[in-house]
Amino acid sequence: MAKLNFGGVEENVVTREEFPLVKAQKVLQNEVVAIIGYGVQGPGQALNQRDNGIHVIVGQRRNSKSWDKAVRDGFVPGETLFEIEEALERGTIICYLLSDAAQIQLWPTVKKHLTPGKALYFSHGFGITYNDQTGIVPPAEVDVFLVAPKGSGTSLRRMFLQGRGLNSSYAIFQDATGRAFERVIALGIAIGSGYLFETNFKKEVYSDLTGERGTLMGAIQGLFAAQYEVLRSKGHTPSEAFNETVEELTQSLMPLVAENGMDWMYANCSTTAQRGALDWWKKFRDATLPVFNDLYESVATGKEAAKSIESNSKPDYREKLEAELKELRESELWQAGKTVRSLRPENQDPAAKSENKLHKSTAKQKFSSTLYHD
Ligand SMILES: NC(=O)C1=CN([C@@H]2O[C@H](COP(=O)(O)OP(=O)(O)OC[C@H]3O[C@@H](n4cnc5c(N)ncnc54)[C@H](O)[C@@H]3O)[C@@H](O)[C@H]2O)C=CC1
Ligand SMILES: CC(=O)[C@](C)(O)C(=O)O
Ligand SMILES: [Mg+2]
Ligand SMILES: [Mg+2]
Known part of the structure; x- marks a missing residue:
């Protein structure tokens, strides 16, 4: 080992x-x-x-x-x-x-x-x-x-x-x-x-339940929903709000974070974004820290397990779940997302697809040549 x-x-x-x-x-x-x-x-x-x-x-x-x-x-x-x-x-x-x-x-x-x-x-x-x-x-x-x-x-x-x-x-x-x-x-x-x-076993389940309720699924959906709501309430269109909340994250920034870390991504965005993101991340951390502590507590005391056993063992579990998933699916945010995804060139006609492949390989070459250690 x-x-x-x-x-x-x-x-x-x-x-x-x-x-x-x-x-x-x-x-x-x-x-x-x-x-x-x-x-x-x-x-x-x-x-x-x-x-x-x-x-x-x-x-x-x-x-x-x-x-x-x-x-x-x-x-x-x-x-x-x-x-x-x-x-x-x-x-x-x-x-x-x-x-x-x-x-x-x-x-x-x-x-x-x-x-x-x-x-x-x-x-x-x-x-x-x-x-x-x-x-x-x-x-x-x-x-x-x-x-x-x-x-x-x-x-x-x-x-x-x-x-x-x-x-x-x-x-x-x-x-x-x-x-x-x-x-x-x-x-x-x-x-x-x-x-x-x-x-x-204990550490696995505590971290897994925290992760999926937290940054992997629960917290990220919560952040998306909050930012989208603010942008929409200030008069931004759904496509603009969705692009600035989800699409850019999943399509452009997270793949970069996956390859090289958030530190690299921060170092390679505009100086304007850098300044703002450096100023704001700690505010978001501080605002959510108590929520994460509550979450961990709920996991460690067995409350989360009890809730999931209780709801998942009910005979009408599937219908109830479907109603909740429907709410998410039919929200303006994820409906806007559906349209945005359909507009991705790779989701369109085959000609656009092969052109996109070409773009991808050039982009990859360009990207690796901008790596720090080069
Ligand atoms: N879904 C995932 O990708 C991940 C799941 N896990 C863990 O892996 C394990 C399996 O999870 P999933 O694959 O999500 O399970 P699942 O929810 O997809 O269910 C697996 C199977 O259980 C059968 N089943 C359900 N109720 C039954 C019953 N009363 N009697 C007999 N069969 C029944 C279903 O036919 C289904 O084929 C769990 O411990 C989960 O926490 C771990 C990592 C990721
Ligand atoms: C995919 C995974 O590992 C999760 C999110 O923890 C789960 O499905 O339970
Ligand atoms: Mg997991
Ligand atoms: Mg899990």
Whole structure:
């Protein structure tokens, strides 16, 4: 395991160089990896492992959309696709990839099949950390660990197909066989992680719930909505307000931040933007800091978990969710976004598309020649 320096702090990480795929294949050669649930993470993890030569089977309810999707993805009923219970029986490593609320309902069934020596794998610390609410307490004779890809299952698959790799965290909760470390790392590599960083179940779930409620989804939507509202109330058009709030961020600035960091982006915008952004970022930090503290508190006390279990377990959960998503979808901001996206040249006719490709490659050349260290 390598120790790497992250901004002055040393952490354990496992890279593909030190734990290559051949090693993962060797560790997993006698295992049957059962992916239980074929929603968002299930397909990404199952397909990447299958392409990486791991013996993967899928367990999913028959007569469900996810079952049909697994068939479309090449899993064969009776060979590599089974009803959940049969997959639980056949698997030596159980990847529990149902939604966190559904994991509670199915737990008694899963537990029955956790015979000594098997492993129980999660992609989230939720079920174990909040076990006073979930009732998920594994038997002592099985390994329990997690690999949590830091992104959507969709990105996990896409990046794998592009030869890239989404990074993941890993944690061991219980090492019954003495092989938990090699098993969890082998799985992390086999699902296509770029590298793996160490955590524990509690830290994984606290940071994940904070992140998705915070800057990754909740806070950013809140910031977008507030700025858009101010611009609109001051007489700016929807297209202007949307472009200055979302489009420029996702299309121009965030890709630069992804490549080179916010520090580089600040150093490479206009001096006017620099002055203003340097003056204002701390005000935004100070205004939101108390909200982030409230959020973390709500996560750490189990309130967020309780809320999500409660709402996601209701029979009318899907209808209620749809109504809330509809509000977002039909808001002027995201309706304006739809039009803006449709106007992107790559979303228009094929001629425009190929012209855009050309632009992209010249832009890339130009961009790399303006890098600082050049
Ligand atoms: N969605 C994502 O990209 C990410 C998810 N995770 C974690 O991965 C795990 C799986 O999450 P998702 O893929 O989002 O799950 P999901 O919400 O897509 O559900 C997965 C599957 O559960 C099945 N299911 C739902 N209720 C069921 C029930 N009562 N009985 C049997 N099957 C049922 C559905 O058919 C579906 O195929 C969770 O622990 C989640 O926190 C971690 C990182 C990202
Ligand atoms: C994609 C991801 O990792 C999230 C946002 O935490 C989730 O879907 O739970
Ligand atoms: Mg996450
Ligand atoms: Mg999450």
